[in-house]
Amino acid sequence: MNKYNEEIRKYEKEAEDRYDDYDDYDDNYDEDHFDTGLEGQDSYDEDSYEEVEYIGEDGYDDSYDSYEQASIGKINPNDRTLTVTIVNASGADAEAIIFGGNENAPQPAGITVVVQESSHNEVREESKANPFKIQGMKMSVSDPLQFDNVWRILRKSAAGAANSYPYQPRNATSPQNTNANLIDDSAFEMDVTGQDSIRFLAKAGVKTTITFTIKARVDMGNVLMGHNVAEISTAPRPTGLPQIDLAKQAPRPVFGLKPKHKKMVRKIVRRPIQGGGKRPRKRLLKKRR
Numbered sequence: 001m002n003k004y005n006e007e008i009r010k011y012e013k014e015a016e017d018r019y020d021d022y023d024d025y026d027d028n029y030d031e032d033h034f035d036t037g038l039e040g041q042d043s044y045d046e047d048s049y050e051e052v053e054y055i056g057e058d059g060y061d062d063s064y065d066s067y068e069q070a071s072i073g074k075i076n077p078n079d080r081t082l083t084v085t086i087v088n089a090s091g092a093d094a095e096a097i098i099f100g101g102n103e104n105a106p107q108p109a110g111i112t113v114v115v116q117e118s119s120h121n122e123v124r125e126e127s128k129a130n131p132f133k134i135q136g137m138k139m140s141v142s143d144p145l146q147f148d149n150v151w152r153i154l155r156k157s158a159a160g161a162a163n164s165y166p167y168q169p170r171n172a173t174s175p176q177n178t179n180a181n182l183i184d185d186s187a188f189e190m191d192v193t194g195q196d197s198i199r200f201l202a203k204a205g206v207k208t209t210i211t212f213t214i215k216a217r218v219d220m221g222n223v224l225m226g227h228n229v230a231e232i233s234t235a236p237r238p239t240g241l242p243q244i245d246l247a248k249q250a251p252r253p254v255f256g257l258k259p260k261h262k263k264m265v266r267k268i269v270r271r272p273i274q275g276g277g278k279r280p281r282k283r284l285l286k287k288r289r
Contacts, residue, residue, distance in 0.1 A: 071227075071228045072228050072230045072232055073219065073227060073228065073230070073231040073232075074231060074233070074234055075214065075217065075231050075232060075233040077233065077235040080213060080215075080233045081117065081212065081213055081214065082115055082211070082214065083115065083117060083209065083210075083212075084098055084113065084115055084116075084211075084212065085112075085113070085115075085116060085207065085208070085209050086098070086111065086112070086113050086202055086207070086208040086209075086210070087111070087112045087114075087206075088110055088111055088202040088203060088204055088205060088206055089111075089112065089205070090108070090109055090204060091110075091204055092110075092204050093201050093202065094108040094109070094110060094201070094204075095108060095111075095199055095201055096108075096111050096200060096201075097113070097197055097198075098113060098120075098197060098198040098199075099124060099127060099197045100154075100156075100194075100197030101123075101124035101125060101126075101127045101128045101193075101194040102128065102158065102194035102195055103156060103197070104124060105197075127194055127196075129220055130217055130218045130219060130220060131194075131217070131218050132191075132192050132214050132217030132218070133190070133191050133192070133214070133216040133217065134188065134189065134190045134192060134212045134213065134214060134215065135186075135189050135213060135215035135216075136185065136186045136188055136212075136213040136215070137184075137185055137188045137210055137211065137212050137213065138182070138183070138184045138185075138210070138211045139183045139184075139208065139210045140181055140183075140208075140209045141181055141206060141208050141209075142181070142206050142208075143203060143206045144181055145203060145206075146202070146203050146206050146208055147169050147170050147183060148170070149200050149201040149202075149203065150166045150167065150200065151166065151167040151168070151169065151198055151199070152164055152165075152199045152200065153166075153167055153190060153196070153197075153198055154196070154197050154198075155193075155196050156195055156197070157195055167188070169183045169185065170183070172184065172185030172188070189215075213233075213237045214233065215232065215233055216230060216231065216232045216233070217230075217231055218230060218231070
């Protein structure tokens with residue numbers, strides 16, 4: 001044996017003495033038995049194993065479909081706008097009320113609110129059972145000074161609680177906003193239920209037209225067919241500028257991001273012995289060389 005083999009054999013022997021996991025040897029055993037580290041403990045059966053497999057991203061069970069596209073209906077692109085016209089024919093400024101189906105507050109004298117696609121009363125009634133989400137609005141006025149009046153978006157419950165926040169149309173930015181009488185805000189968002197309403201001061205003699213784009217809504221009729229009650233609009237909201245509409249990307253999700261799934265993991269679970277008795281420790285064999 002040359003000196004190189006002797007040196008390698010020396011390192012092998014040293015490694016075996018330091019890291020060998022054999023306890024002892026017994027001539028009665030003719031096969032290896034390895035330490036598990038749990039010998040001698042109560043209720044442990046080292047011969048009983050159960051393999052449990054957790055499924056992750058590569059092949060997860062598609063039972064959680066709250067955000068799955070296939071489970072949600074689509075809104076017809078021709079059935080997702082509400083064109084609201086407000087006219088103040090009185091001789092003084094007055095507060096106009098849009099939506100607010102539960103309260104159903106009357107309009108001040110001289111204020112007329114009309115929904116071109118149906119009627120304001122029909123929209124109010126529908127929002128109670130089939131709430132919807134607005135994403136994007138376009139507002140045109142006969143007098144640009146109307147834009148100075150801040151909106152008040154109000155949510156009021158039957159118990160008397162009220163939550164209000166302001167919205168200033170002039171803060172919107174859009175390539176179309178070069179027209180002094182027009183403001184387009186694609187980022188405007190609002191949930192419309194029976195509790196929600198928009199209120200702003202309509203200037204005397206001014207006509208205001210607001211077009212809301214519906215992004216998502218609830219259709220309770222889907223329950224009868226066993227479908228998800230939610231419906232969304234998948235077509236991008238038009239801006240009126242062809243070069244922007246053609247380049248516009250798909251709209252972002254309404255209901256949130258799809259939850260991440262864990263990657264596939266396998267683990268070994270050792271079951272205890274029935275009865276809780278001790279199992280005698282096995283002596284482990286070290287093979288003779």
